[in-house]
Amino acid sequence: MVNMTNRINVCLIGTGRAGMIHGRNFSRSIDQGKLIALCDPSKENLTQAQAELNCDYLYTDYRDVMKNPEIDAVIIVTPTIYHKEIALAAAASKKHILCEKPLAMNEEECVEIITAAEEHQIKLQVGFMRRFDASFQEAKLAIEAGAIGEVVLVKSLTHGPSNPKPWMFDIHQSNGPIGEVNSHDLDTLRWLTGSEVKSIYAIGGNYRSPEVRDEFPDYYDTVAMTIHFSDGKLGMVDGAQYVQYGYDARTEVLGTKGSILIGDQSKHKITIATSDGKLTKPAMHSWTYLFKDAYVAEDQAFIDCILSDTSPLCTGEDGLMAVKLVKAGLTSLLENRIVEVDN
Ligand SMILES: NC(=O)c1ccc[n+]([C@@H]2O[C@H](COP(=O)([O-])OP(=O)(O)OC[C@H]3O[C@@H](n4cnc5c(N)ncnc54)[C@H](O)[C@@H]3O)[C@@H](O)[C@H]2O)c1
CATH class of the missing domain: 3.30.360.10 (Dihydrodipicolinate Reductase; domain 2)
Structure with a gap:
């Protein structure tokens, strides 16, 4: 679902090395995409990210992100071992997903994520920025x-x-x-x-x-x-x-x-x-x-595919393969x- 202003509100989940690249992009450089929330169980990383990114909402548990109806999409940039559980929760809450590579730990987990995205009709893009x-x-x-x-x-x-x-x-x-x-x-x-x-x-x-x-x-x-x-x-x-x-x-x-x-x-x-x-x-x-x-173009393409209701350029299937x-x-x-x- 897209909010009434035709802007996609984004939550960054995982504020580490790669997360901050997406965080900076979504807070400054992406048309019709806006970073409004951050989530990280590490209070130190969260505080450091907030000092730079100044978001409206802060979470230490991704399950609370899913309860916020203002958030349209999540960027998953946690260690790969957590991608599956966060992606499944996001899909069930009808939040679009940009997930860093690798999509998940194994093929079975990838299939679960792809199936959930299809079932809940949300976009799933995988972070192969090349x-x-x-x-x-x-x-x-x-x-x-x-x-x-x-x-x-x-x-x-x-x-x-x-x-x-x-x-x-x-x-x-x-x-x-x-x-x-x-x-x-x-x-x-x-x-x-x-x-x-x-x-x-x-x-x-x-x-x-x-x-x-x-x-x-x-x-x-x-x-x-x-x-x-x-x-x-x-x-x-x-x-x-x-x-x-x-x-x-x-x-x-x-x-x-x-x-x-x-x-x-x-x-x-x-x-x-x-x-x-x-x-x-x-x-x-x-x-x-x-x-x-390339990361800016990747993030912009994610917002564009949500707003134009088109297939992402790098799909869950690409992540699985x-x-x-x-x-x-x-x-x-x-x-x-x-x-x-x-x-
Ligand atoms: N596309 C690329 O070129 C590229 C480059 C680097 C990393 N990555 C991928 O990005 C992901 C993260 O890697 P990184 O190097 O940024 O790791 P990192 O260790 O620097 O950061 C991970 C962050 O996630 C947080 N975190 C841990 N569990 C969490 C949870 N359950 N919910 C929310 N946040 C949680 C950690 O506290 C940390 O802040 C990995 O999947 C990695 O493979 C991709």
């Missing part, structure tokens, strides 16, 4: 226009700079880099090829955190995956955490008649040459910087075999 990035969108249009002939191979990599948080070492809770960073690449491959994955083979290892090898023998910080699509196209994904040199997200599409490169390792288009013979370029340090415009591919990749890595994906 789909809203100008360069990725231009690549998609060029592919569709036939600029590089038929797509043959898509290579995509994501490397994160930071030391993993302690819970990430247990890959049965975090899925490791395949879930944390490569779910974006897996979604990109599906989107740019327009094809579904038939099989995945993954290899990887722990190269940068030898101190946790005994306690977490399955932990890997680097992974390489080869992918075969149902229509014969090929894919390659590489992922890494704790690379230390910066944030790195690049994609290459090889066609029968050309190729497309997306992404750059440098933060600004400046190179400094000095008398000691060195060339210096500032490295991209964070996903928040690289994709800042990415989780399915994360699980297949992880199974392949752990069991050292090619995993067939059931479509």
Whole structure:
């Protein structure tokens, strides 16, 4: 339901790293979308967010959010383990949902969320912001226009700079880099090829955190995956955490008649040459910087799809497929075999 002013009132649920990006967008930059409420069980995070975002309503329990009829939509940016219960409560209260990736912990949870959204006729958008990035969108249009002939191979990599948080070492809770960073690449491959994955083979290892090898023998910080699509196209994904040199997200599409490169390792288009013979370029340090415009476009698209009653550009089904591919990749890595994906 949309309020009488034709404005979508939004509550941010989860005011951490990624949450504050959406919070700032909805408080300043989104037409016909307005951040009016914040929810976080951490009083410290809530207070800090409120000092910057100055909302009308504050909650420490998401169930209270659902009772406020002024709230039309929720942005779910909590740890993934809580996405399902919050999304189901929002759907039952007829509040539209923008849920950060990964949609949920496993395929069953994703299906529950998608079913609830359909049943209660609310919009469900998943936060794969690369789909809203100008360069990725231009690549998609060029592919569709036939600029590089038929797509043959898509290579995509994501490397994160930071030391993993302690819970990430247990890959049965975090899925490791395949879930944390490569779910974006897996979604990109599906989107740019327009094809579904038939099989995945993954290899990887722990190269940068030898101190946790005994306690977490399955932990890997680097992974390489080869992918075969149902229509014969090929894919390659590489992922890494704790690379230390910066944030790195690049994609290459090889066609029968050309190729497309997306992404750059440098933060600004400046190179400094000095008398000691060195060339210096500032490295991209964070996903928040690289994709800042994409997050705004993603948030605007969410409001637009509610007001125009159209399908989101990144659907619950896309969220489900990415989780399915994360699980297949992880199974392949752990069991050292090619995993067939059931479509
Ligand atoms: N799209 C992207 O590029 C991107 C980037 C980073 C994180 N993410 C995703 O965003 C989500 C959050 O990640 P983060 O890095 O911001 O985590 P974070 O730990 O920085 O923040 C999570 C916040 O949620 C709060 N929280 C915990 N339980 C809650 C509950 N039941 N109700 C409301 N709030 C609750 C925490 O107190 C914290 O403030 C994850 O699903 C993550 O995968 C996506």
